[in-house]
Amino acid sequence: MSSDKDFIKQITKRSDDFSRWYTDVIKRAELADYTTMKGMMVIRPYGYEIWEHIQSNLDKMFKDTGHKNAYFPLFIPESFLKKEAEHVEGFAPEVAWVSFGGDEELEERLAVRPTSEAIICSMYSKWIKSWRDLPVLINQWANVVRWEKVTRPFLRTTEFLWQEGHTVHESAEDAQSETLRMLNIYKTFAEDYLAIPVISGMKSEAEKFAGAESTYAIEALMPDGKALQAGTSHNLGQNFSKAFNIRFETRDQNLEFGWQTSWGVSTRLIGALIMVHGDDSGLVIPPRVAPLQAVIVPISRGNWKETVLPEAQKLFSSLKEAGIRVYLDDRDTYTPGWKFSEWEMRGVPVRIEIGPKDIEKGQVVLVNRINREKSFVEIGNLMIELNNLLEKIQKDLFEKALKYRKDNTVTNKTLNDLAQTIEEKRGFVRSGWCGSPDCEAKVKEKTAATIRVIDNKKESGINKCLVCGKDSTDTVIFAKSY
RNA sequence: CGGGGCGUGGCUCAGUCUGGUAGAGUAUCGGUUUUGGGAACCGAGGGUCGCAGGUUCGAACCCUGCCGCCCCGACCA
Numbered sequence: 342m343s344s345d346k347d348f349i350k351q352i353t354k355r356s357d358d359f360s361r362w363y364t365d366v367i368k369r370a371e372l373a374d375y376t377t378m379k380g381m382m383v384i385r386p387y388g389y390e391i392w393e394h395i396q397s398n399l400d401k402m403f404k405d406t407g408h409k410n411a412y413f414p415l416f417i418p419e420s421f422l423k424k425e426a427e428h429v430e431g432f433a434p435e436v437a438w439v440s441f442g443g444d445e446e447l448e449e450r451l452a453v454r455p456t457s458e459a460i461i462c463s464m465y466s467k468w469i470k471s472w473r474d475l476p477v478l479i480n481q482w483a484n485v486v487r488w489e490k491v492t493r494p495f496l497r498t499t500e501f502l503w504q505e506g507h508t509v510h511e512s513a514e515d516a517q518s519e520t521l522r523m524l525n526i527y528k529t530f531a532e533d534y535l536a537i538p539v540i541s542g543m544k545s546e547a548e549k550f551a552g553a554e555s556t557y558a559i560e561a562l563m564p565d566g567k568a569l570q571a572g573t574s575h576n577l578g579q580n581f582s583k584a585f586n587i588r589f590e591t592r593d594q595n596l597e598f599g600w601q602t603s604w605g606v607s608t609r610l611i612g613a614l615i616m617v618h619g620d621d622s623g624l625v626i627p628p629r630v631a632p633l634q635a636v637i638v639p640i641s642r643g644n645w646k647e648t649v650l651p652e653a654q655k656l657f658s659s660l661k662e663a664g665i666r667v668y669l670d671d672r673d674t675y676t677p678g679w680k681f682s683e684w685e686m687r688g689v690p691v692r693i694e695i696g697p698k699d700i701e702k703g704q705v706v707l708v709n710r711i712n713r714e715k716s717f718v719e720i721g722n723l724m725i726e727l728n729n730l731l732e733k734i735q736k737d738l739f740e741k742a743l744k745y746r747k748d749n750t751v752t753n754k755t756l757n758d759l760a761q762t763i764e765e766k767r768g769f770v771r772s773g774w775c776g777s778p779d780c781e782a783k784v785k786e787k788t789a790a791t792i793r794v795i796d797n798k799k800e801s802g803i804n805k806c807l808v809c810g811k812d813s814t815d816t817v818i819f820a821k822s823y
Numbered sequence: 824c825g826g827g828g829c830g831u832g833g834c835u836c837a838g839u840c841u842g843g844u845a846g847a848g849u850a851u852c853g854g855u856u857u858u859g860g861g862a863a864c865c866g867a868g869g870g871u872c873g874c875a876g877g878u879u880c881g882a883a884c885c886c887u888g889c890c891g892c893c894c895c896g897a898c899c900a
Contacts, residue, residue, distance in 0.1 A: 360895090570899095571900085573900070676861070
């Protein structure tokens with residue numbers, strides 16, 4: 342960040358201690374707060390508002406592709422969870438159980454959903470009888486609970502908010518194209534709205550979702566060089582339909598099990614957004630999902646309440662009317678300088694200053710959160726200039742993140758090179774891989790890096806497995822992950 | 824689950840080694856002067872030091888146990 346001064350004193354510098362910086366920003370910007378229970382955080386209004394913007398934009402994308410929302414129960418009977426063997430095995434260690442209702446012990450324990458495949462599939466088996474019932478395209482916005490050992494606000498909490506889509510299709514091909522369609526929606530959303538560049542691709546067998554046929558993911562690179570899985574889309578094949586007996590009569594009058602998908606993103610996206618765009622002054626929120634896109638700070642001198650404030654109020658009304666998410670900070674308990682720092686810390690993309698000098702000249706001052714660049718614009722041009730600036734910030738944030746990712750993506754041909762890269766600077770590493778789980782495990786053992794995605798873009802020069810040297814079937818991205 | 828750190832006004836922390844009247848900064852409240860990058864001064868309120876037990880004339884400080892949080896590693900959105 343091109344700052345000569347650090348105006349914010351209560352945030353650990355990002356370069357000093359990235360983890361501390363992360364939690365400092367969350368607390369200071371009032372995105373979330375810790376409770377007395379481990380791993381349980383409160384999402385405060387300012388943080389929740391970011392989630393609401395994520396929700397509303399994604400929800401529209403889901404609806405535009407034919408999906409509907411529904412809501413399924415929080416509790417899942419133990420017997421349901423156990424129906425799909427791989428699924429229960431994968432989730433068992435992190436399921437919270439309810440065994441009492443009031444003071445009566447339940448005959449069957451209830452799981453607090455760690456994900457809803459089991460309960461949803463149990464209903465689908467009732468609802469789906471014919472090919473005419475398909476596809477079923479349902480999404481739910483919900484909370485889930487996973488008893489994680491290590492928690493961090495937004496990135497991994499015991500309870501978190503997400504959406505989970507659960508679809509059923511007539512054919513393997515339909516399920517596969519749905520899987521990829523949703524993966525693509527996630528990618529588009531991450532890049533266009535959150536301004537976070539992601540790589541997408543399939544997961545290896547070792548990394549796939551418990552119970553899936555195949556898992557696809559979008560992965561983002563964080564500023565500390567670690568990868569963050571930002572969304573997943575699973576092709577469930579017939580694994581669950583067989584376990585839950587979801588059968589339908591086909592067009593040619595046979596009985597067949599449904600072909601399913603499931604896909605989700607969570608409040609973790611907020612964590613990604615904080616890390617990717619933030620700086621030493623605090624948050625930087627991309628305009629499209631920012632609770633506030635602009636804040637007006639009237640310069641309080643002399644009788645400013647009679648002179649400056651009315652002008653500021655006019656600005657506020659007109660911007661608000663034009664659909665800008667804007668706030669007028671007319672508090673007289675704080676100085677302008679204090680407010681500047683405060684709103685920077687909270688990541689508002691544009692600050693609008695208006696003072697006596699500006700009114701004289703018929704102008705206002707726009708300040709870009711990314712670089713504190715000031716521009717003086719005529720009041721008449723404010724709307725157009727502000728919109729331009731917001732778009733520019735949205736774009737610049739993406740470009741900056743993309744550049745960072747490019748600068749931190751390297752190609753390594755040997756395990757030693759990979760180990761060195763991970764040791765020295767982390768980042769994404771492209772390599773060849775023969776597809777063997779053994780080779781994958783060796784990499785993990787030696788470097789702690791895992792295959793984030795298999796992105797089958799053939800790259801010249803990568804044609805051998807970095808471990809065993811055999812011909813590589815896949816080009817993969819390795820990274821240390823969150 | 825292993826390693827490390829920490830728990831003292833709302834917040835950040837000093838004080839613990841070497842036991843002896845609980846401190847600072849900040850925030851809050853009242854007042855005056857201020858206000859183009861976290862303003863200055865004056866005044867005020869607010870904690871029994873994570874919990875439980877022990878040693879002692881006396882414990883924030885020493886001992887034992889417990890709880891919680893944070894960070895780093897093995898598992899996970």
